[in-house]
Amino acid sequence: MLYAILCYDSEAIVGSWTKEQDAAAIAKLDVVQDRLARQGRLGPVARLMPTTAATTLRKGREAVVLDGPFAETKEQLLGFFVVECASLEEAIETAKDLGRASSSSGSYEIRPMMLFRPGSLAP
Amino acid sequence: MSEIAWIDAALAGARPQAVGALLRHFRDLDTAEEAFQEACLRALRNWPKNGPPRDPAAWLIFVGRNAALDGVRKRRKQQPLPPDDAISDLDDAETELAEGLDAAHYRDDILRLLFICCHPDLPGTQQIALALRIVCGLSVAQIARAFLVGESAMEQRITRAKNRVAGSGAPFEPPGAPERAERLAAVAAVIYLMFNEGYSATGGTAHVRAPLCDEAIRLVRLLLRLFPGEPEVMGLASLLLLQHSRASARLDAHGAIVLLEDQDRRLWGRDLIAEGLALLDKAVRHRRPGTYQVQAAIAALHARAARAEDTDWAEIELLYAALERLQPSPVITLNRAVAVAKVRGPAAALELVEPLAPQLSGYFYFFGVKGALLMQLGRAEEARVALDRAVALANTPAEAAHIRLQLDRLTKG
Numbered sequence: 001m002l003y004a005i006l007c008y009d010s011e012a013i014v015g016s017w018t019k020e021q022d023a024a025a026i027a028k029l030d031v032v033q034d035r036l037a038r039q040g041r042l043g044p045v046a047r048l049m050p051t052t053a054a055t056t057l058r059k060g061r062e063a064v065v066l067d068g069p070f071a072e073t074k075e076q077l078l079g080f081f082v083v084e085c086a087s088l089e090e091a092i093e094t095a096k097d098l099g100r101a102s103s104s105s106g107s108y109e110i111r112p113m114m115l116f117r118p119g120s121l122a123p
Numbered sequence: 124m125s126e127i128a129w130i131d132a133a134l135a136g137a138r139p140q141a142v143g144a145l146l147r148h149f150r151d152l153d154t155a156e157e158a159f160q161e162a163c164l165r166a167l168r169n170w171p172k173n174g175p176p177r178d179p180a181a182w183l184i185f186v187g188r189n190a191a192l193d194g195v196r197k198r199r200k201q202q203p204l205p206p207d208d209a210i211s212d213l214d215d216a217e218t219e220l221a222e223g224l225d226a227a228h229y230r231d232d233i234l235r236l237l238f239i240c241c242h243p244d245l246p247g248t249q250q251i252a253l254a255l256r257i258v259c260g261l262s263v264a265q266i267a268r269a270f271l272v273g274e275s276a277m278e279q280r281i282t283r284a285k286n287r288v289a290g291s292g293a294p295f296e297p298p299g300a301p302e303r304a305e306r307l308a309a310v311a312a313v314i315y316l317m318f319n320e321g322y323s324a325t326g327g328t329a330h331v332r333a334p335l336c337d338e339a340i341r342l343v344r345l346l347l348r349l350f351p352g353e354p355e356v357m358g359l360a361s362l363l364l365l366q367h368s369r370a371s372a373r374l375d376a377h378g379a380i381v382l383l384e385d386q387d388r389r390l391w392g393r394d395l396i397a398e399g400l401a402l403l404d405k406a407v408r409h410r411r412p413g414t415y416q417v418q419a420a421i422a423a424l425h426a427r428a429a430r431a432e433d434t435d436w437a438e439i440e441l442l443y444a445a446l447e448r449l450q451p452s453p454v455i456t457l458n459r460a461v462a463v464a465k466v467r468g469p470a471a472a473l474e475l476v477e478p479l480a481p482q483l484s485g486y487f488y489f490f491g492v493k494g495a496l497l498m499q500l501g502r503a504e505e506a507r508v509a510l511d512r513a514v515a516l517a518n519t520p521a522e523a524a525h526i527r528l529q530l531d532r533l534t535k536g
Contacts, residue, residue, distance in 0.1 A: 052344060
């Protein structure tokens with residue numbers, strides 16, 4: 001089954017990293033991702049721009065466009081991984097692997113995916 | 124990342140909010156700063172043991188406030204508060220109160236803190252120094268390096284600035300809408316100034332002054348989180364990100380200036396450009412143009428051009444004309460002239476430049492542009508006079524070197 005591993009953390013803290021710290025953090029995560037890729041288990045991975053770049057659309061007959069993220073929270077959605085896992089156990093183990101390579105103290109939300117369309121974007 | 128590095132990042136991230144809340148509480152910059160520093164020391168002792176708190180800023184505000192009050196109590200020989208080791212996290216009722224209070228004031232706290240540092244009574248360099256010290260938490264030594272002055276001189280400058288601010292009756296009442304807009308504009312102007320201080324650095328000083336750009340970007344992001352719907356804040360953020368994206372292409376290995384059209388565009392920071400363009404898109408939707416947005420739009424046209432010859436100079440000319448209407452200034456007219464030269468040739472540009480002479484007679488860039496236009500028109504002698512004047516007015520050795528190169532070309536040509 002495909003799982004989305006959603007990364008939540010404080011944008012203020014992650015935004016305080018120096019360029020070098022940021023690069024080191026990404027490099028460490030790359031090692032785990034490379035392993036998952038070799039196992040043929042890694043789907044799309046995304047890092048999101050800061051929530052300041054976000055726009056929210058409130059649906060309805062008259063859709064309303066708002067600046068900023070959908071919700072004001074202490075931790076923000078910063079990115080996600082899509083990973084193929086045989087079971088929730090494996091998904092948790094994978095998230096733990098990523099967590100050990102991660103440089104911040106936030107949380108991963110592990111969500112089984114109901115529908116996945118890889119889309120038609122060139123890689 | 125090591126635990127200590129994580130704690131450092133958490134302390135830095137929480138700093139503006141925590142110092143802002145402590146400032147509201149104590150109404151004194153020094154007390155607020157000391158309380159925050161004490162809280163940081165306790166965090167370094169406490170967090171590795173008890174784990175990081177769920178909300179670092181709330182923890183620091185709470186502990187900082189207790190620590191400062193504790194100091195007062197001790198001086199009065201009263202019963203001290205319980206040791207802060209007992210506070211592992213903020214999950215008790217007392218905390219909820221503290222947190223609730225602070226969440227309600229969060230935005231105005233940070234804006235007040237920024238505004239006090241950017242106080243209009245202070246000269247620009249003091250505003251920047253104070254903001255770097257108080258809001259960004261840079262050490263006096265770091266700030267002194269960035270301004271190329273000695274540490275004790277910078278210490279004095281910051282102390283003077285603090286005294287001036289303390290004496291000026293800082294605004295602690297919750298601001299109304301007009302005050303808020305006014306504060307926002309003052310803070311944005313200082314962030315812009317801070318960035319330019321760092322950006323204008325060249326040669327041997329570029330490396331040490333770079334932190335000014337980084338901190339300005341951090342501050343504008345903070346401002347944008349506080350005011351997510353203000354198009355001019357988006358515009359300023361976009362402008363700084365787009366300018367900063369060119370940082371590694373602006374100077375060659377010897378510290379000499381590389382003009383925009385000669386830069387190796389592969390060195391431009393794609394992430395910064397993407398974020399800058401995204402913010403500009405958001406800003407423009409509001410249809411409330413302002414000077415930062417227009418400048419960002421000009422920077423965006425450069426960023427979007429894959430090669431220098433792809434630059435949409437006609438659009439840039441229009442944008443400079445819009446900027447002139449918003450903020451009439453001979454310097455902007457001079458910039459428009461550069462675009463005019465690209466679109467309609469050097470003669471049309473020179474016509475625009477020459478009337479600016481009385482206002483820009485001490486401006487390096489004026490003579491640089493005028494000299495270059497005269498060169499293109501084949502008026503070598505007049506070009507030489509203008510370029511000589513530019514060398515004399517250069518602000519940095521790199522600027523002077525750049526003009527001398529053109530003078531050499533004139534001699535050889």
